[in-house]
Amino acid sequence: MGLLKFKKFIQYHLRHQPVNHPAQEHELGIVRLGYNPIEFKNSLWRVSNSFEVRERIRIAFQGSEYPIFEVRLGSSRESAPRLFILSGIHGNEEGGILAVPVILERLREQPQLVSKVNVRILAPVNPVGAYNHSRYNASGHDINRDFVNFRTPEARLIRLLFDEYKPDFVLSLHEGPQRGTFMFANACVPATMALALVEALQRAHVELAERDYFGRRLDPPGLAVATWPSQALVAAWARYFHMMTVHEYAARRGIPEITLETSWRSGEWYNRILPHVELVLELLKQLGSWVQE
Numbered sequence: 001m002g003l004l005k006f007k008k009f010i011q012y013h014l015r016h017q018p019v020n021h022p023a024q025e026h027e028l029g030i031v032r033l034g035y036n037p038i039e040f041k042n043s044l045w046r047v048s049n050s051f052e053v054r055e056r057i058r059i060a061f062q063g064s065e066y067p068i069f070e071v072r073l074g075s076s077r078e079s080a081p082r083l084f085i086l087s088g089i090h091g092n093e094e095g096g097i098l099a100v101p102v103i104l105e106r107l108r109e110q111p112q113l114v115s116k117v118n119v120r121i122l123a124p125v126n127p128v129g130a131y132n133h134s135r136y137n138a139s140g141h142d143i144n145r146d147f148v149n150f151r152t153p154e155a156r157l158i159r160l161l162f163d164e165y166k167p168d169f170v171l172s173l174h175e176g177p178q179r180g181t182f183m184f185a186n187a188c189v190p191a192t193m194a195l196a197l198v199e200a201l202q203r204a205h206v207e208l209a210e211r212d213y214f215g216r217r218l219d220p221p222g223l224a225v226a227t228w229p230s231q232a233l234v235a236a237w238a239r240y241f242h243m244m245t246v247h248e249y250a251a252r253r254g255i256p257e258i259t260l261e262t263s264w265r266s267g268e269w270y271n272r273i274l275p276h277v278e279l280v281l282e283l284l285k286q287l288g289s290w291v292q293e
């Protein structure tokens, strides 16, 4: 492990508040896609005649306010499985944020895709970070480490939605430094479902990662599942460092969660946006099949 990697490992995994503002990190090799909050908001308003779009909360930073949007769509039947999608908890992972308007356009064109599933989307979960192209929120916290202490308003909002919405499945859209796309599936995701999702990405010609960003070989490519050693590490991390991701927070509630990671090193729309879109479409298909006819 090189010194930079080691420093980043400590920064990302052992410090609650690595910086005190939404700092940019230029050494990570992130290719920018050009997230623009005005364009993003307009793209959500464009679909607001089909779906319920609203500002859920606003995060204040340096005299301005940055909204987190909530989109509600799909079946309103009580028996419909509930899918909760979190986009942009790390503000500099633009692929998962810019995929949201594309996903919504696709679902508007093909409403039958959400006829059996209830969907709720939060985007961007870290609006100050997204505006500043930062992993961190306004106070320099990594929101996706805050699911023990809940010091950030963004993590508290997600906790509120877990309680209020009671999702049956959670999907978090992320990006990372690895080559290609992969997903972490927590222990609650049925193995056959995880494999079907990876196969769907393969059919869409998504380049699947051979290794995750810790360097572990993925078998099959594109899929990282919870193992005994990884679960023990995550438990110790929560217990001794009080750090937890949404992925583990969901697992402890018995809720399946998938964290999708596309490669932030690519400037290609195809590699950055498409995997998020395809995964959501396949997940809707899979969740729809849970419903008894």
Ligand SMILES: [Zn+2]
Pocket: 090, 093, 174, 175
């Ligand atoms: Zn991330």
